[in-house]
Amino acid sequence: MRELILLRHAHAEPAIPGQADADRPLSMRGQAEAEAAARWLKAEGLLPERVLCSPARRTRETLARALEVLGYSDVRYEPRIYDALPGTLMTVLDEHVEVGRVLMVGHNPGFEQTVALLHSGQSSDFRGMPTAGIAVLRLPPEGALEPGIGTLTRFWWP
Numbered sequence: 776m777r778e779l780i781l782l783r784h785a786h787a788e789p790a791i792p793g794q795a796d797a798d799r800p801l802s803m804r805g806q807a808e809a810e811a812a813a814r815w816l817k818a819e820g821l822l823p824e825r826v827l828c829s830p831a832r833r834t835r836e837t838l839a840r841a842l843e844v845l846g847y848s849d850v851r852y853e854p855r856i857y858d859a860l861p862g863t864l865m866t867v868l869d870e871h872v873e874v875g876r877v878l879m880v881g882h883n884p885g886f887e888q889t890v891a892l893l894h895s896g897q898s899s900d901f902r903g904m905p906t907a908g909i910a911v912l913r914l915p916p917e918g919a920l921e922p923g924i925g926t927l928t929r930f931w932w933p
Contacts, residue, residue, distance in 0.1 A: 777914040779868065779893075779925070780821055780878040781886050782841070785809040785907040787833040797831040797857060801840075808907035809837040811933040813844035816878075819929070821911065823878035825849045825871060829856035834880045837907070841880075848878070856881040861889040861898055865920040872917065886910070896923030908932040 785805035790796055801809065816822070822845060828838045830852045842848065855867050856879065864885055871877055879886075887904040891897060893912055904910065909932070912925035 776916055777872070777874070778821070778876040778928075779912045779914055780816070780823060780876065781890060781904075781910045781912075782812060782816075782837065782878060782880045783883055783886050783904050783906060783908045784829075784831070784833045784837045784880060785812070785840070787906075799831070799833050801833055801836040805833070805837070805906065806840055808933045809840035810844060812837075812907045812909055812931075813841035815909065815931050816841070817844055821876070821878075822846075823848050824876045825851065825874045826878045826880065827851055827853045827856060827867060827871065828880040829882060830854055831857050831882070834882070838880050858882060859885045861885060861892045864889045865893075869919050872919075890927060892922050893920065893925035894923070894927040905932040 785808035786802050787799040788802045790799050826848045828834050855863050888898040890910040911929040913928050914925050
């Protein structure tokens with residue numbers, strides 16, 4: 776089996792006038808959330824083999840805080856994750872089918888919709904994913920991702 780870990784970025788500061796959304800930094804609360812998320816992942820033995828991360832500042836900062844706790848991982852910054860819909864996220868993940876455990880760091884609403892789509896087959900089933908929320912899905916060892924193919928095994932938030 777493969778595992779997919781979706782980590783929504785931690786709490787970010789609101790944009791200041793003229794600041795691009797992608798440039799928003801983590802707040803102090805977000806820094807603590809990112810560390811708590813990483814401690815939970817480590818305690819659960821969910822160390823990723825590969826990390827796919829949106830290039831937005833808040834996701835990069837979430838990942839940096841997490842890696843301070845988790846240690847080294849094969850990190851790849853993937854522009855398609857930013858503001859992505861489930862179809863795009865699943866396409867990106869399909870390109871890493873050979874990896875046993877992938878951690879993806881990104882954004883809502885795409886993440887919560889992807890969890891619902893992979894688990895229940897319907898993206899309208901999403902119920903929310905708080906900042907620094909983590910969803911862990913078990914996936915078949917091979918093949919492309921399809922609606923309903925995954926099993927949600929854990930859901931955590933700070």
